[in-house]
Amino acid sequence: MARTMWDSSVGKKTVMAVSGLIMLLYLVVHMFGNLKIFFGAGDFNHYAHWLRTIGEPVMHYEWTLWVIRVVLVVAVVAHAVSAYQLSRRDLRARPNKYVHKKPRASYATRTMRWGGIILALFIVWHILDLTTGTLHPGGFQEGRPYQNVVDTFSTWYGNVIYIVAMLAVGLHVRHGFWSAAQTLGVGSRTRDRALKTVANVLALLLTAGFIAVPVGVMTGVVS
Amino acid sequence: MKLTLRVWRQRNADAEGAMSTYEVDGISSDMSFLEMLDTLNEELILNGEDPVAFDHDCREGICGACSLVINGDAHGPERTTTCQLHMRSFKDGDTIDIEPWRASAFPVIKDLVVDRSAFDRIIQAGGYITAPTGAAPEAHATPVPKPDADFAFEHAECIGCGACVAACPNGAAMLFTSAKVSHLNVLPQGAPERETRVLDMVAQMDEEGFGGCTLTGECATACPKGIPLMSITNMNKEWLRATRKAGKR
Numbered sequence A: 001m002a003r004t005m006w007d008s009s010v011g012k013k014t015v016m017a018v019s020g021l022i023m024l025l026y027l028v029v030h031m032f033g034n035l036k037i038f039f040g041a042g043d044f045n046h047y048a049h050w051l052r053t054i055g056e057p058v059m060h061y062e063w064t065l066w067v068i069r070v071v072l073v074v075a076v077v078a079h080a081v082s083a084y085q086l087s088r089r090d091l092r093a094r095p096n097k098y099v100h101k102k103p104r105a106s107y108a109t110r111t112m113r114w115g116g117i118i119l120a121l122f123i124v125w126h127i128l129d130l131t132t133g134t135l136h137p138g139g140f141q142e143g144r145p146y147q148n149v150v151d152t153f154s155t156w157y158g159n160v161i162y163i164v165a166m167l168a169v170g171l172h173v174r175h176g177f178w179s180a181a182q183t184l185g186v187g188s189r190t191r192d193r194a195l196k197t198v199a200n201v202l203a204l205l206l207t208a209g210f211i212a213v214p215v216g217v218m219t220g221v222v223s
Numbered sequence B: 001m002k003l004t005l006r007v008w009r010q011r012n013a014d015a016e017g018a019m020s021t022y023e024v025d026g027i028s029s030d031m032s033f034l035e036m037l038d039t040l041n042e043e044l045i046l047n048g049e050d051p052v053a054f055d056h057d058c059r060e061g062i063c064g065a066c067s068l069v070i071n072g073d074a075h076g077p078e079r080t081t082t083c084q085l086h087m088r089s090f091k092d093g094d095t096i097d098i099e100p101w102r103a104s105a106f107p108v109i110k111d112l113v114v115d116r117s118a119f120d121r122i123i124q125a126g127g128y129i130t131a132p133t134g135a136a137p138e139a140h141a142t143p144v145p146k147p148d149a150d151f152a153f154e155h156a157e158c159i160g161c162g163a164c165v166a167a168c169p170n171g172a173a174m175l176f177t178s179a180k181v182s183h184l185n186v187l188p189q190g191a192p193e194r195e196t197r198v199l200d201m202v203a204q205m206d207e208e209g210f211g212g213c214t215l216t217g218e219c220a221t222a223c224p225k226g227i228p229l230m231s232i233t234n235m236n237k238e239w240l241r242a243t244r245k246a247g248k249r
Helices: A002-007 A009-039 A041-053 A063-093 A112-130 A145-152 A156-183 A192-218 B033-046 B117-126 B146-156 B163-167 B174-185 B188-207 B218-222 B230-248
Strands: B003-009 B018-024 B095-099 B108-110
Touching (some): A002 B230, A009 A041, A009 A063, A009 A156, A009 A192, A009 B188, A041 A145, A112 A145, A145 A192, A156 A192, B018 B033, B117 B188, B146 B174, B163 B174, B174 B188, B174 B218, B174 B230, B188 B230
Parallel strands (some): B003 B095
16 A cells, blocks of 8 residues: 555655645644743743653653654655655656746745745754754854744844745645645535635744744844 | 737657747638638648648537647637637737647647547546446436436546646646546446546556646636536545555455
């Protein structure tokens, strides 16, 4: 069955849909967690510490976090590899373009591939910036995420990269969520409107929720 | 009407093609698009030139032979087949671009004619039912609920013209294949091959080199028969169901 899944274009789309939904679920939780920054350094740092202690005493310190990280890496890799392979197939299937070109499909639909590449690059930067601290501006302080976030969003490029990426997330989710529903066969005529609404609400909620943090730092609400 | 036509000319499958410009005069707005091309071809023949090759058969909008991407739209600006498109949809002095279906699974044979036999092979893979031949069976013998009959009929309207592939930015044949799968899988007559049909037809579709679906919806917009985009959703559902069942066996 796994073989049929991976070899078929429809099956590979299923892999994309499921891995996309896993990442989407994570993003929603991540976004709500981020908003804790508006309740002060104590609250935010305590939340960050709690993330490392989830499941204790069954799980050891950071075990649950690592489980989540592994699931996410698997989801990202599965999503990216199937996207790459499906795109290769799509481009091969239409090598000759029409002479008479027409603007087609919505912006969100047309930017899925480039949006995905932007997001992949963003994830790398984001981890090097706020998880490992490798690319962090100023001194990265382990266990003091509040200060680290403020430092990142005190640079112009930190704000630009983040906000552009979050707009890309919104566009990607807008088309991606609805498409995942179609791929998994749960879409129908009666449900179409509801699915599109959920996709738009999710896209808007994620973009606005994530962008609130750099905007908070820029306006001095978070400092 | 006087028109300027920019037509894709290609001597054969291996030749390089290019757009050629022609002027046609004396076109009536009541002519069909194909009659307009007939007018052009009569002129070309009189001038000793090679007429433009294009596919056509019934000219009634039911056979699926005609094709043509007109000004970037499969079957032109109206939601119908090219043969049922009339020149009243254009204005005097217009320039019209005419191109063949574009997809690597639909190679150009000559000018505007493409080889659509990939569709035949998808049908051969599962677009049929196992039924005893002979006289038509008693209509009451196999009851079909009305909503199922309507659903099947909506998808049975597909004439296999390939406009969905031509319009799809990925050259995907998902709408064609899903129309056939949806049509037959919902009916009791199609039930014995319900799983093998969808698995085999999707596999053949991939084999032919069609692209995948990115749900842009271009196919359903171009379809002269109004096959809905949800048809693809239904095929995905059928495919996942069949894959799960095959896994259990």
